[in-house]
Each structure stands twice: as structure tokens, then as C-alpha cells.
Amino acid sequence: MCWIEKPVCSTLKPVNGSDSGNPSVSKLISRWLDNRNVLGLLFMLPAAAILLVFLTYPLGLGVWLGFTDAKVGRDGVWIGFENYEWLWEDSVFRLSIFNTFLYTLVASVIKFVLGLWLALLLNRHLPFKSFLRAIVLLPFIVPTVLSAIAFWWLYDAQFSVLSWALVKLGLIDEYINFLGEPNLARASTIAANVWRGVPFVAICLLAGLQTVSPALYEAAAIDGATPWQQFRNVTLPMLSPIIAVVMTFSVLFTFTDFQLIWVLTRGGPINATHLMATLSFQRAIPGGALGEGAAIATAMIPFLLAAILFSYFGLQRRKWQQGGADK
């Protein structure tokens, strides 16, 4: 019954009752609320308000702070590119850029290779398949800081069980100082990052693998394709769009990593593991140089933009690749 009331109200009543104040206002409001533009803006309001105030504004504020000499408890004045000029001369900053790229590149490549391998393994017909999948994802859901503490203990110079096992196996004579030497510390932090990142890559790629039809493999096998050819010419092309997206996420989060490094080494030994994020924190919060820290953080933005553009074209590619039959 009620269905007939609504259209009648909104079309006829405003003409009749335009001089009788109240009803026309409520009609006006209800007509407004039927307008998708008005309602859309209204629905967007809470999310947009929070994001504009606590995300967009600080993003701009951060870039601005990078051009000032702000300290903790003191507003800065505009000093132009001085922070950047100073940082350019700063060997620690340069080292942190090198470290960030090394860390991101090595960790991402290893995560991709191991993640893809694990995804292929989990895609096989296995007993307890869903249980296995659930267990595999554990490193990813446990708070990074807390699992990093476990790695810290595993890497301990005196009591490391890894050293203990290697000594017992007769492979080494002395305990390894995992976090004490520059290159070892780099390798150790990368290993911990890989440990946390592999499950994410593997489970996402597994979701992609499950959409590949087995008929394609059968067809390839009938045509005489070896397992490697099947992987190279069926699996990889079918998976490439999702690989592009997953790896962009992985690269972004590795590039801006902070927690793991802060817990394991705090940038040491001799700044060998300082990433741009940890250096920015150290200069800005314990060091008090907000302007300089903000400049370091801002220096990460171009690299992030490059990664995002890469992701955007990865997504674009998907549409023509699957001929629009995707959705």
C-alpha cells in the first residue's frame, strides 16, 4: 500500500502546500534526500571528515614541515630547501636510502619467489588443506613487534639457538653475532621481514591460482608442454595481474617498514640497517628535529608514487588482458 504514497507526495504536494511552511520544508528535505548527489555527500561525510582532517591535512602539513626548522615544542619558520640540502650532504641519510632500496629489493624478490612457490605447493591436492592454509598465515596476523621480539631472541649474540644448532652440527666454531655486524644485520632483518611477508604473498597468489581452470593445464599437457612450460606459459600469464598488485603492496609496505627494524636493531650497527622511516623517526621524535624528520619522510613520497603508478598500470593491464569478461 505504501508504495503509492511516495511518488504522489513528492510530485503533487509541493505545489499545493507551498505556502503552509512546515510540510513543504519536510517535503523539500525528503526530496533532497532522494537526490543521489545530496545523499551521497551526506553518506560520505563521516569518512571524508576523518580522512581530510587526519590524513590529507597531515600529508600536506608533513610536506610543509619539511621546509621548516620546526623542533619539538617550537614552531618552525620557512627555511626553503635547507633541510634537503643538509640531508643531501648527510652520509647517514644517503646510507639510509641505499639501505631502504637494498632491503626492499632483496626482501621483495625473496618474498615473491618463496611466496609463489608456497602458493603452488598449497594449490596441490593436500590433506588438511584449509588447516594448512590457516597455519601458514599465522606469521602475518601476529603483531609484527611481538614476532620481531621472538626474532630478536633468535638472533641473540650469546644465546641464539640458531648459533647453537650450527655449532652442534659442526658448521661453525663461534656463535654468530647476527645483529652486530653490518651485513649480517642486514641479512638478519631481511630474513625476519621475509618470514612475515611470505604468507601474505602466498595466500594472495593462492587465491589467484584457484581461479585458473585445470582445463588449461590439461590442454597444455596434451600439447606436450613440460611442467616448466606449463608454469611459464599458463600459470604466470594467468597470474600476472594479481602478482602486480600483490607485489606493489608488498613493496610499499617493505619500503616504509619501521616496526621490525626499530625492534631488532634501531638502525644499528653503525647505521647499517637504518631505513628512511627509522631515520625519520629517530631524528624527529627522540632527536626533536621535526622539520628534518619530516623532510626525510617527504623524500619517500616520490618513490611511493612511482610504486603506486606501477600498480595503477598493473590494474589497467588487467582489463584488456581479460577482455572485459572479468566482471
Added chain:
Amino acid sequence: MADKEQREGMHYLESLPRRWVTVYIPLLLFLFFLLFPFYWMGLTAFKPNSELLSSDGNPFWIVEPTLDHFKKLFVDTSYPEWMWNTVIVSVVSTFVSLAASVFAAYAIERLRFKGSRQLGLAIFLAYLVPPSILFIPLATMVFQLGMFDSRWALILTYPTFLIPFCTWLLMGYFRSIPFELEECALIDGATRWQILTRIVLPLAVPGLISAGIFAFTLSWNEFIYALTFISASENKTVPVGVITELVEGDVYHWGSLMAGALVGSLPVAVMYSFFVEYYVAGMTGAVKE
């Protein structure tokens, strides 16, 4: 059943020894690599100090398990308060973000107002803005707003990464709900509000659970904001408290550190174990779209 056979593909052609080499052994190695740190964490948490620091004996086992580390954690430190803070901050910021995201996602995906496509893209880009470049300006804002060292600082800043994520996930979910259902309701004279609360939301419950679980885990894991905005011990969250308070000088109390890490991981692990499917759907859904 047919589906199962199809899934298996042609792998049944492989012989059993070959399967061991190509599948089971690599898989076992992966499992060892991924799970060993947890085993070590759990083992250390129950190991008495005398066994922890002795180099003889088998380190992979405990002779006399002890609860001392947990006792120390709960009696001598503010650990219970950190837990409570983390729970409050995570739950509140998750619900706030979820509520805001439902409206935003519905508006972008279904109201199709002017500029909704661009807003959808903007939400995606907002998800890619990492906390590591926001914490300095946010710290100055938090200070100016007088929220420094309070839970509000975290409750208001966590949605900056939760809302984009939840909105993006729910947009994908709303897209999967047939348009026809809403058209029927519109013809029957339902308002947009009624459509949202009576039709779309009940159908989107799995999506809401996915987004909620994921958001809860993300805020439980958050570290850099909590480290920057909080200084008093009783206001800290678990990750920050464990790192800053349990490490005293050069003497590492590995037992209680591991106990703290174990207890701090349990809530998310338990929640995850109940909602694995939703969690995986949330994670892969956010990446796939």
C-alpha cells in the same frame, strides 16, 4: 565431489616418491621456517631462567616448566593495563571506522553520485599512504589538540588507515549484491536508509565481519603512532609497552619478553582461528579488486 576431482587436475599421474620430493618435503620445510619462531616463543615463555641461560642440555625442550615469567608480567609490570588499552583502542577505532566505511562504501558503490568514481580511487590511494610518513605531522596535531598521551590520540588516528581499507573491501562486497534487490525496494517505496539497513547490510554481514576482523588486527598491530603519541606507562598499548618497558638496560628478561609477546598475540590469534575464512576473504578481496 566432481569439483574435487577437477581441482586435483592431473597431479594423480605423479608417483608417490616424486610427490614427496616435489611437494611434501618443501612444504614441511616451509612450515618449519614459518612456525619455528612461535615454538621458540612459547618454549621460552615457560622456561625457567636457569635453563634459559645454561648452554648445556637440549635447548628445544623444557625440564621444569614454570609460570614465573607470566607472574612477573602480570604482577610487576603494567601489562594488564596495556592489554586493556589495546582492547579499548582497537575495538572503538574498529567500530568507528566500520560505521563510517559502510556509508562511504554504499555511497560510492551504489548511489553513484557525481564524482563517486574519483572518490573510490582516492580511497584506494589513501590506503596506500603509510603511517611512516604521517606520524610527524600527526604528532604535532595531536599535541596541539591536547590529546597527547591519551587514548583519543590513537582512537582518532587509527581510522586513517582503517577507513580506506574497510571502505575498499566493502565496496567490493556491495558490488556483489544484485542491483535488482534495491530496485524492487525502491519501487516499493523504501527510502535509501531503509534499503541500506534492511536489505544491503544483512546481505553484507560476511563482508562486515571480514572488514571488522581485519581492522581489529591492524589496529592491534599498530606500533608507530602508539610509540609516538603515548608516553605514560599506564597509557601504552601492548606492542609499545613490551618494547619500551620490559627491556631494562642491557639485561634482557627473555622469559617475560616472550611471555609478553605470546599473551599479546593470543587475542588476534584466537580471533583469527575462529574467522579464518573471513580473514582470508578480507585479505585477498582487498588485493584482488
